[in-house]
Amino acid sequence: MSKVKPSPLLPDTVIGGYRVVRRLSAGGFGVVYLAVDASGQQVAIKEYLPSSLATRGTGELAPQVPPEKLSLYRLGLKSFFEEGRSLAQISHASVVSVLNFFRENETVYMVMNFLDGATLQDFIVTARDLKKAKVFRESTIRSLFDEILRGLRVVHQHKMLHLDIKPANIFVTEDDRAVMIDFGAAREVLSKEGNFIRPMYTPGFAAPEMYRRDSSMGPWTDIYAIGACMYACMHGYPPNDAPQRIEKDRLGLSLSRLRGVYSDDLIEVVEWCMSLDPLSRPQSVFALQKELSREGERRYTKLSVGEKMRLSLDNMRSYEKKSLPKAVAPTTRPA
Amino acid sequence: MKFSVFQVSRKGGRVKNEDRMGYCYTRESGLFVLADGMGGHPEGEVAAQLALQTIAALYQREARPTLKDVKTFLASSVMAAHQQIMRYASNKAMLDTPRTTVVAAVLQGNTATWIHCGDSRLYVVREGQLLMRTRDHSHAERPRPNATSEPVNRNLLLTCLGSPSTPLFEVSAPLTLQQGDRLMLCSDGLWGVMDDLLLVRSLSTGKVSDAAPELVEMALRRGGPTGDNVTMIAIEWQTPDVPGADAGVSTDSISDDVFASTIQAGMPADGEIDDLDDDAIERSIAEINEAIRRSAASRKS
Numbered sequence: 001m002s003k004v005k006p007s008p009l010l011p012d013t014v015i016g017g018y019r020v021v022r023r024l025s026a027g028g029f030g031v032v033y034l035a036v037d038a039s040g041q042q043v044a045i046k047e048y049l050p051s052s053l054a055t056r057g058t059g060e061l062a063p064q065v066p067p068e069k070l071s072l073y074r075l076g077l078k079s080f081f082e083e084g085r086s087l088a089q090i091s092h093a094s095v096v097s098v099l100n101f102f103r104e105n106e107t108v109y110m111v112m113n114f115l116d117g118a119t120l121q122d123f124i125v126t127a128r129d130l131k132k133a134k135v136f137r138e139s140t141i142r143s144l145f146d147e148i149l150r151g152l153r154v155v156h157q158h159k160m161l162h163l164d165i166k167p168a169n170i171f172v173t174e175d176d177r178a179v180m181i182d183f184g185a186a187r188e189v190l191s192k193e194g195n196f197i198r199p200m201y202t203p204g205f206a207a208p209e210m211y212r213r214d215s216s217m218g219p220w221t222d223i224y225a226i227g228a229c230m231y232a233c234m235h236g237y238p239p240n241d242a243p244q245r246i247e248k249d250r251l252g253l254s255l256s257r258l259r260g261v262y263s264d265d266l267i268e269v270v271e272w273c274m275s276l277d278p279l280s281r282p283q284s285v286f287a288l289q290k291e292l293s294r295e296g297e298r299r300y301t302k303l304s305v306g307e308k309m310r311l312s313l314d315n316m317r318s319y320e321k322k323s324l325p326k327a328v329a330p331t332t333r334p335a
Numbered sequence: 336m337k338f339s340v341f342q343v344s345r346k347g348g349r350v351k352n353e354d355r356m357g358y359c360y361t362r363e364s365g366l367f368v369l370a371d372g373m374g375g376h377p378e379g380e381v382a383a384q385l386a387l388q389t390i391a392a393l394y395q396r397e398a399r400p401t402l403k404d405v406k407t408f409l410a411s412s413v414m415a416a417h418q419q420i421m422r423y424a425s426n427k428a429m430l431d432t433p434r435t436t437v438v439a440a441v442l443q444g445n446t447a448t449w450i451h452c453g454d455s456r457l458y459v460v461r462e463g464q465l466l467m468r469t470r471d472h473s474h475a476e477r478p479r480p481n482a483t484s485e486p487v488n489r490n491l492l493l494t495c496l497g498s499p500s501t502p503l504f505e506v507s508a509p510l511t512l513q514q515g516d517r518l519m520l521c522s523d524g525l526w527g528v529m530d531d532l533l534l535v536r537s538l539s540t541g542k543v544s545d546a547a548p549e550l551v552e553m554a555l556r557r558g559g560p561t562g563d564n565v566t567m568i569a570i571e572w573q574t575p576d577v578p579g580a581d582a583g584v585s586t587d588s589i590s591d592d593v594f595a596s597t598i599q600a601g602m603p604a605d606g607e608i609d610d611l612d613d614d615a616i617e618r619s620i621a622e623i624n625e626a627i628r629r630s631a632a633s634r635k636s
Contacts, residue, residue: 075411078418081619082501088626091633101623103616159500216477216493217503 006049006056006063009033013061016102016109018045026051027182029076034114042114043099048080048107062106077108083183084110086160094151096171096181115181116174120144120229121167128236135236138262142292145230147178149292152226153285155180156219163217165225166205167232204228204238208276211242220281223288227273227281234258234270245276263298336363336586337573338442341547342597344566347524347558353379353435354522354566355387359596361400362586364443366391367568368598371455371522373434373495382420382433382497389416390439391598405441406506409450413437413496413504420497434497438469438520442572445512452504453495456526459510460517463539465531467510472503514573517543524563525554543571 008023008031009015018035021042025032030049036042049056053073054063065073087098087110100111127135136144148170155162162169162183171179207224209216231239235254245251251274255267269291275281282288346352353372358365370386372379393412394402402408416437424432436453449457454471470476472493494503519538526534537550547569554565 071407071411075414077616078414081623084623085619085626088623088630091630097630098623098627100627101620103620108616108620159498161500218493 004055005051006054007058007060009047009061010059015045015104016100016111018043018111020045029080035111042116044112044114046110046112048077048109050076054107080108080110086158087112087183090154090158090160092151092154093177094147094179095155096179096183115171115179117172119168120170120172120178120233123172124167124232124236133261134234136233138266138298141230141233141262141266144172144178144233145226145292146289148180148229149226149285149289151178151180152222153289156222156285161217161219162222162225163210164202164205165222165229166202166238167229168202170229203241204232206242207278208242208246209278216278218278219284220278223273223281223285224275224278226288227270230266230270231255231274234262234266239274242276249276259301264301265294265298336360336365336442338365338584339543339571340367340568340584341544341570342568343548343551345551345555345564347555347562347564348560349562349564351380352564352566353383354524354564355380355383356520356566356568357387357391357596357598358568359391359394359598360584360586361398361595363400364398364402364441365586366394366398366439366441367518367520367570368437368439369455369520369522369566369568370438370496371436371453371524371564371566373436373492373497376431376434376497377429378433379435381423382435383437385419385423385433386413386416386435386437386496387598389419390437391596394441395596401443402441405443405448405509409439409441409448409506410504413439413450413452413502417496417502421499424497432497432499434495436492436495436522440518440520440570442512442518442570446509447512447516447518447572448507448509450504450506452502453492454523456521456523458517458519458521458531458534458538460519460535460539461513462515463535465535466516468531469505469507512572516572518570518572519547519567521567522564524558524565525551525567527563528554528557538569543569 009020011020011022013020018037021034021036023031024034024044031047033045035045049063053069054065056063084098084101097113098110102109169182171181173179205225205228207221209221228239240250255271258267273281340358342356344352344354344356356369358367368387368390370383372383390412393415397408420433436455438451438455438457440447440449440457451457451469454473456469458468459466474491496502517538538546540546551565551567555562
């Protein structure tokens with residue numbers, strides 16, 4: 001069944017005193033616009049517009065919700081409120097801040113800081129295309145994730161999980177701050193079965209328990225994603241997704257290719273974060289921060305000539321096979 | 336629709352009983368709910384009571400005489416119960432929120448569908464054998480890739496209603512019932528003191544109205560002088576009409592608009608159901624904006 005996506009608001013539409021400039025992004029739960037307020041200040045506005053439940057014609061304002069989908073629409077609205085409520089309580093430089101929340105056009109809008117810069121995903125793609133041995137320097141990775149983890153710690157302190165941490169949801173601003181965005185997945189905690197709104201996850205970054213959608217999710221679920229993000233910063237590509245890893249785990253092998261390039265300590269941290277067993281991961285952000293910030297000489301394992309040969313052969317072979325995996329990991333819903 | 340039902344709740348060795356249970360039915364549908372208010376947090380019995388009342392009130396509103404979509408009903412009514420508890424705590428400006436587990440089953444047509452959050456369980460017994468039971472949301476029953484037998488604290492729950500983090504819950508697939516199937520909803524005061532084998536055997540021995548109280552007595556004995564509250568609802572589906580069998584409940588004889596319930600409304604916050612009407616939406620928006628103002632103020636100071 002092909003489904004027509006609801007149309008975004010047109011540029012120059014005025015909502016809640018803000019003027020829409022353009023659409024920034026669209027997800028399953030809504031659309032994000034760049035807009036300006038009365039004083040000309042730029043903001044990002046997220047509109048609640050679940051594409052599976054609502055329709056809207058081009059140029060129209062109010063979304064149409066068929067009566068049989070109204071209860072799910074309302075249920076989703078509650079999640080949208082939950083996201084707003086949680087973000088409103090968090091005031092941290094590394095977490096996107098909410099400025100306003102209002103109702104118009106028979107739906108609701110969340111006004112957030114507009115961030116100027118690019119996502120970590122954009123940076124990874126740019127850096128990767130330079131084809132150097134290192135995608136990012138180790139010190140860059142360490143300080144970037146130190147910042148992100150400070151924010152994530154506050155998120156977890158507020159009894160909230162992000163549940164969709166990935167390079168595309170980490171924003172690096174022009175003034176060099178790392179900010180976590182899109183907490184939309186955080187609250188979509190509904191049933192595994194039936195016709196409910198399904199939670200979103202991103203292959204490669206989603207921990208195994210995200211696929212099961214059971215109750216074993218916790219801080220360690222976000223920590224898996226952090227490990228996967230670090231992996232992407234080192235390799236330039238997302239790791240294999242969890243189901244693939246459960247079938248045949250090549251994580252150790254692919255990390256061993258980074259030996260000598262990055263310190264053993266950093267590689268071990270990634271491996272720790274990405275343990276398939278949730279209990280084997282750092283159980284809290286604090287535990288991870290402690291490990292990541294440990295002072296001392298970094299250990300590097302030099303590769304033998306034989307190992308280097310094997311690695312470069314491996315690399316050649318895997319490039320032939322895959323001919324460059326997709327750069328951007330799409331957010332998908334489980335089938 | 337015809338079933339026998341037996342429910343009982345006992346305080347055990349505790350000071351108060353924080354378990355709540357009840358059922359209600361229309362001509363063509365039945366709802367069974369059990370909630371175990373949690374210790375370690377204030378007013379567990381209020382959380383359990385609110386959960387029951389909210390789910391029952393929504394059921395009464397929507398079961399006319401059947402629920403259109405059982406799964407959606409279960410999911411949304413449990414979420415509504417959670418929000419009622421949060422609202423109660425916020426109205427009373429409580430520092431910690433009351434919390435409860437919940438398990439609820441809907442029997443409709445010839446199927447049973449259930450939902451649970453926490454460690455209150457539902458068992459299905461067919462021909463003396465355990466057909467299935469819910470898996471607790473506890474560290475003990477948390478699925479792990481490399482299952483080890485290391486001891487874990489079974490009292491540590493991963494989720495419940497009334498916690499600041501949104502509850503996790505599971506809705507079952509509809510199960511087609513056969514005549515004589517027995518369903519039991521129970522609190523951990525019952526399942527915690529005996530293994531499933533004994534539990535299933537006791538539940539399937541004799542008439543439900545004998546087996547159920549016997550099972551509860553056994554749990555109380557095993558729980559000892561400091562034992563937990565023991566609560567259960569046992570249901571037998573389509574009890575056959577034989578002399579000496581329990582009379583049971585036959586919903587066929589009641590008229591279309593009758594609603595029967597053992598769940599009493601009107602304890603704390605009187606049955607105001609959050610279906611997110613215009614007022615509720617406005618209230619949520621006002622609350623969020625208030626939180627934004629507070630965070631902004633604390634950032635400046």
